[in-house]
Amino acid sequence: MATNRSGAAQRPNGAPQTKVCQFKLVLLGESAVGKSSLVLRFVKGQFHEYQESTIGAAFLTQTVCLDDTTVKFEIWDTAGQERYHSLAPMYYRGAQAAIVVYDITNQDTFGRAKNWVKELQRQASPSIVIALAGNKSDLAAKRMVEFEEAQAYADENGLLFMETSAKTAMNVNDIFLAIANKLPKSEGAGAAGAGGARRLADGEQPRPSSCCK
Amino acid sequence: MATADEEKILEGFLCPICKADLKSASQLTSHFESLHQEEQDVLRSLKDIFGKAKKIILNNDDADLKETFDRALKFSYADYRDEEQSEGVSRSSSDYFKAVRSARLERYATETNKLLIRLDKLVCNMPSDPNQRKQYEQEIVPWLDGSSVKLCPNCAKAFNLTRRKHHCRLCGSILCHDCSLFLDINVARSIVDPSAPPTAAPADAEVTEKTGLRLCEHCYNLIELRKQVQESRNAKTVLMTAYEQMRSLMDQARPAVALYEKMCQSLFDGETTYNLSDVNAMRGRIGKLAEGIDLLSKQIASFPAEPGTRQFRLQNAIRQAAAHYIKEDLLSLRKLPTEAQIDEVRRQRYERAERQIQMERQKMEKERERLEDLAGPSGREREVANDNDDDNPLLEQMNIIRQYIKEAREEFKFEEVAILEANLKELKKEYHLQKLSNKC
Numbered sequence: 001m002a003t004n005r006s007g008a009a010q011r012p013n014g015a016p017q018t019k020v021c022q023f024k025l026v027l028l029g030e031s032a033v034g035k036s037s038l039v040l041r042f043v044k045g046q047f048h049e050y051q052e053s054t055i056g057a058a059f060l061t062q063t064v065c066l067d068d069t070t071v072k073f074e075i076w077d078t079a080g081q082e083r084y085h086s087l088a089p090m091y092y093r094g095a096q097a098a099i100v101v102y103d104i105t106n107q108d109t110f111g112r113a114k115n116w117v118k119e120l121q122r123q124a125s126p127s128i129v130i131a132l133a134g135n136k137s138d139l140a141a142k143r144m145v146e147f148e149e150a151q152a153y154a155d156e157n158g159l160l161f162m163e164t165s166a167k168t169a170m171n172v173n174d175i176f177l178a179i180a181n182k183l184p185k186s187e188g189a190g191a192a193g194a195g196g197a198r199r200l201a202d203g204e205q206p207r208p209s210s211c212c213k
Numbered sequence: 214m215a216t217a218d219e220e221k222i223l224e225g226f227l228c229p230i231c232k233a234d235l236k237s238a239s240q241l242t243s244h245f246e247s248l249h250q251e252e253q254d255v256l257r258s259l260k261d262i263f264g265k266a267k268k269i270i271l272n273n274d275d276a277d278l279k280e281t282f283d284r285a286l287k288f289s290y291a292d293y294r295d296e297e298q299s300e301g302v303s304r305s306s307s308d309y310f311k312a313v314r315s316a317r318l319e320r321y322a323t324e325t326n327k328l329l330i331r332l333d334k335l336v337c338n339m340p341s342d343p344n345q346r347k348q349y350e351q352e353i354v355p356w357l358d359g360s361s362v363k364l365c366p367n368c369a370k371a372f373n374l375t376r377r378k379h380h381c382r383l384c385g386s387i388l389c390h391d392c393s394l395f396l397d398i399n400v401a402r403s404i405v406d407p408s409a410p411p412t413a414a415p416a417d418a419e420v421t422e423k424t425g426l427r428l429c430e431h432c433y434n435l436i437e438l439r440k441q442v443q444e445s446r447n448a449k450t451v452l453m454t455a456y457e458q459m460r461s462l463m464d465q466a467r468p469a470v471a472l473y474e475k476m477c478q479s480l481f482d483g484e485t486t487y488n489l490s491d492v493n494a495m496r497g498r499i500g501k502l503a504e505g506i507d508l509l510s511k512q513i514a515s516f517p518a519e520p521g522t523r524q525f526r527l528q529n530a531i532r533q534a535a536a537h538y539i540k541e542d543l544l545s546l547r548k549l550p551t552e553a554q555i556d557e558v559r560r561q562r563y564e565r566a567e568r569q570i571q572m573e574r575q576k577m578e579k580e581r582e583r584l585e586d587l588a589g590p591s592g593r594e595r596e597v598a599n600d601n602d603d604d605n606p607l608l609e610q611m612n613i614i615r616q617y618i619k620e621a622r623e624e625f626k627f628e629e630v631a632i633l634e635a636n637l638k639e640l641k642k643e644y645h646l647q648k649l650s651n652k653c
């Protein structure tokens with residue numbers, strides 16, 4: 001698992017060809033769909049059956065390595081409860097990527113996810129990479145949102161789409177990796193403002209991640 | 214959490230730029246808008262300014278300039294000399310006050326929310342074994358490490374052999390036994406799940422370590438406040454109960470009246486679906502409902518209330534509406550036909566039916582003769598009269614239905630009676646046809 005944080009996974013020092021890019025990623029979606037759980041799985045490899053509802057927003061970071069690039073995600077996990085809705089624009093402003101999460105056992109959360117996509121398309125940076133995550137895929141017996149329906153919707157809107165499970169870890173790393181792959185990493189891309197990755201200055205050292213083997 | 218030296222997860226009302234925790238949504242919003250919005254907008258507004266300047270220089274837009282000058286020159290004190298001065302500028306501080314207050318309220322709501330979530334987890338699967346329970350409690354709310362705490366943070370008395378350290382189960386803070394308050398676990402359950410029937414704990418039974426949760430004063434007060442809000446929201450006054458009862462009677466009366474009208478019409482039409490006694494019974498039931506509504510609405514109106522207050526007006530309005538409803542909808546029921554009228558209508562109907570059957574029979578007879586003429590005498594052979602039809606399934610079925618009708622009638626299920634009667638009629642017709650065709 002890529003998030004296994006054992007000490008053995010140190011990156012060999014001074015791999016000169018590696019670029020380091022930093023991206024701001026925001027998670028959106030109805031309360032209790034499992035946003036915090038997805039992040040916790042991705043960052044710490046953990047899952048809590050009783051995950052406390054997020055208050056305000058949570059901030060975490062995680063680094064992943066692609067072939068020649070190290071991507072550092074600055075993750076903003078927003079609170080899904082309706083009363084925090086008005087805070088969301090602050091967090092998705094200037095974000096290069098967003099994961100909109102719904103719960104496959106709850107049709108309403110899918111509708112809510114579509115609204116989030118609409119809001120992002122209107123208000124967020126035009127070059128933002130949006131991924132749709134149908135979470136809790138381990139509860140397929142209670143499924144209320146069909147895979148095909150969500151896939152069709154994602155295709156229509158040019159979104160990345162995967163069904164995930166924070167509980168079993170299925171597709172969790174994959175969806176973050178897919179986003180990392182889709183983000184522009186060339187130096188020219190988004191030199192100013194939103195849209196491009198921020199290249200770390202020479203002195204800045206990103207935390208080495210365990211995924212670099 | 215287990216991972217100790219990992220980067221801590223920040224959570225709260227975090228500023229997306231400087232990551233400060235602003236403690237409430239409104240404080241965060243105003244912090245962000247006043248401190249960072251500008252930073253981000255500087256570039257854009259600079260561009261705007263340059264754009265405008267450029268436009269003015271290029272267009273040489275002196276029409277605009279002239280107007281501005283004119284307006285500036287026009288302004289003179291002369292225009293204002295004779296006017297009476299009105300009140301000067303005033304500034305309301307309510308918005309400021311509201312902002313401060315709502316931030317406090319919001320913070321308090323957030324805190325209560327957090328405690329409730331923890332409380333829910335605590336009482337959800339709490340093990341009964343004391344040791345397991347202790348472990349379980351600490352899994353949900355980690356206890357503060359008290360090794361360096363020498364005094365009770367609440368009463369400042371020193372901890373020693375007799376004054377031991379304890380922990381609040383909701384926030385994990387340290388306190389002494391004297392400063393602990395206990396929340397009955399059953400009460401806690403009803404707080405987190407208001408739909409569950411409130412388990413009335415005997416008021417005098419003291420809540421102990423075993424039957425309750427040890428809480429600090431702060432947490433206890435927040436939970437207690439929440440409980441009071443819940444109770445006041447759920448409390449039903451005698452008035453409300455009476456009103457609900459009255460509404461329920463009205464809800465029963467409405468379909469009863471509709472059914473009565475239907476039954477009545479059926480009698481007038483000479484149908485045999487219902488008896489006169491059925492319809493009379495229905496009428497009696499509606500009368501009973503009217504009586505009940507009348508009584509309850511009078512009760513509501515006679516509740517003590519200051520004349521002129523809203524409550525007083527409301528109570529009287531309810532009574533008037535109820536009286537009106539009884540008069541217009543329940544007591545204005547159509548009169549029933551007399552026994553003689555019914556007989557007359559039924560007789561006419563019967564005669565009409567008889568004539569119809571007669572006609573049909575004749576038609577069939579003719580048809581048969583025509584066929585006989587065609588086929589010769591051999592056609593008669595079919596007339597092996599099977600008059601012994603006691604075990605005819607149709608008859609059997611009809612008897613079963615008759616029994617059902619009787620039962621339904623006894624239980625005032627007149628809707629059912631109507632359906633069954635219709636069913637029986639169908640069967641009778643079927644039987645009739647069968648007989649006729651057997652004869653030919």
Ligand SMILES: Nc1nc2c(ncn2[C@@H]2O[C@H](COP(=O)(O)OP(=O)(O)OP(=O)(O)O)[C@@H](O)[C@H]2O)c(=O)[nH]1
Pocket residue numbers: 029030031032033034035036037038048049050051052053054055078079080081135136137138139164165166167168
């Ligand atoms: N079975 C299953 N349960 C999950 C999964 N992901 C999350 N959960 C559970 O769903 C509940 C809510 O998860 P959270 O991660 O707190 O949801 P959230 O979207 O962060 O909610 P807010 O913070 O209120 O916006 C928790 O009890 C999790 O244990 C999953 O993939 N499978």
Ligand SMILES: [Mg+2]
Pocket residue numbers: 035036037052053054077078079080
């Ligand atoms: Mg959350």
Ligand SMILES: [Zn+2]
Pocket residue numbers: 228229230231232233244245248249
């Ligand atoms: Zn800030």
Ligand SMILES: [Zn+2]
Pocket residue numbers: 365366367368369370388389390391392
């Ligand atoms: Zn004390």
Ligand SMILES: [Zn+2]
Pocket residue numbers: 381382383384385386428429430431432433
């Ligand atoms: Zn406490």
